[in-house]
Amino acid sequence: MGYGSRTEMARMAKAGGIMLDGVDLTDVTKRIPITPDLPSRMEIDGAPLDPVPGLVILLNKPLGMTCSHKEDGALVYDVLPERWMRRDPAISTIGRLDKQTSGLLLLTDDGDLLHRVISPKRHVKKVYRATLARPLNGTEGDLFASGQLMLEGEDKPLSPAELEVVSPTEALLSVTEGRYHQVRRMFAATGNHVEALHRERLGGLTLPDDLAPGEWKLLNADEIASIFSAS
Template identity: 80%
Template sequence: MSKTQTSRIDKLLSNMGYGSRTEIGRLAQAGGIVLDGVDVADVSKRIPVTPDLSQRMQIDGAPLDPPPGLVLLLNKPLGMTCSHKEDGALVHDVLPDRWRRRDPAISTIGRLDKDTSGLLLLTDDGDFLHRVISPRRHVAKVYRATLARPLAGTEGALFASGELMLEGEAKPLAPAELEIITPTEARLTVTEGRYHQVRRMFAAVGNHVEALHRERVGGLTLPDDLEPGQWRLLAPDEAARVFD
């Protein structure tokens, strides 16, 4: 958040999924809410919503969940969908159940399809989300693709030309950078987020993507020690690296 906001304690905790305002009031009466080492008796009190609040407040003896303005980095597994409502496994399933009730909701920043793995960002900060996906920001996204057929050797120049047209579209793609790893494996850097863009780019040159993994978004790289399905919170300075 660009500036420190304040909120009633009961409204804040209710919006964070801890229960209704009535339930928050009962929790406080039972001594279940502690701020800076002191039991909270008046949940109508307004407090600054600062990033360190989760270190200063305890709910039923546990640290408060991250306050609004969070950014998560997830190593998205194959088979998971970037949705709140579709059938099957969802990326939100790996988060604490209570977080499904947060308002504002936690949303993915862009999407990876069910058959794509790798770095996925999630946030409840709408301003941050829109800055990342804005075409004006040109945030680079790096994918590693395994292909069905060997590369011909001409793909790199075409992808970099800014002239490639995808089927059904009227505007050519922005220049993209292709790095050949092996004859059937390549790293592709794009600055747009069109529907199934990487798969459609290789389809346009007569190839088929068999496996796709996103390694980087802006200046954020998927950590080697983050297993599929695992996530971690990003500190504000870490999240800002997406614009590097």
């Protein structure tokens, strides 16, 4: 879980830095079952144990952050506790938002969940709010819904997508795929340019109004299940 090496954790336990059920855990040979309630029973250096494997994080991704472990500059992982980058299984983003796209981003160490969310067979809707450089021309909705739109450089048309016009230069677009820069390329195919892009919803999960850019929260079982409730 990233707290330290076996030797470091043994040293911490012997010094009284680990408590289980309110009692100092100094026996470093003791085997502790990893159960969902363990964070409520164990403390490390006076703080509750981190979530056990199977965590899902909802991040309000700010502009300028990259969904990568290795690229230069600000990374989405930078907002998480540093030790979480040493967890095994590793935490990864569920899909990606490009550097200039903000909004709802999920991260998890649950590989099965990750693949369920991004699988084309699941048809999990992703809703984006796009601010455009030029007014909509009125043909976009039918084109996106047709299932016939072919993006430049590809040989397979996009699945049908839903467009909701908010204003002449703003729209909500719901897609079920995750192709490279898909939303930007869809509007580019109509002769327009996306100036700002923000993901508001993933399946039945909506970005909370009180979660500021750069802030994150852990999802509970009901919130995780809601991802698939509107797909």
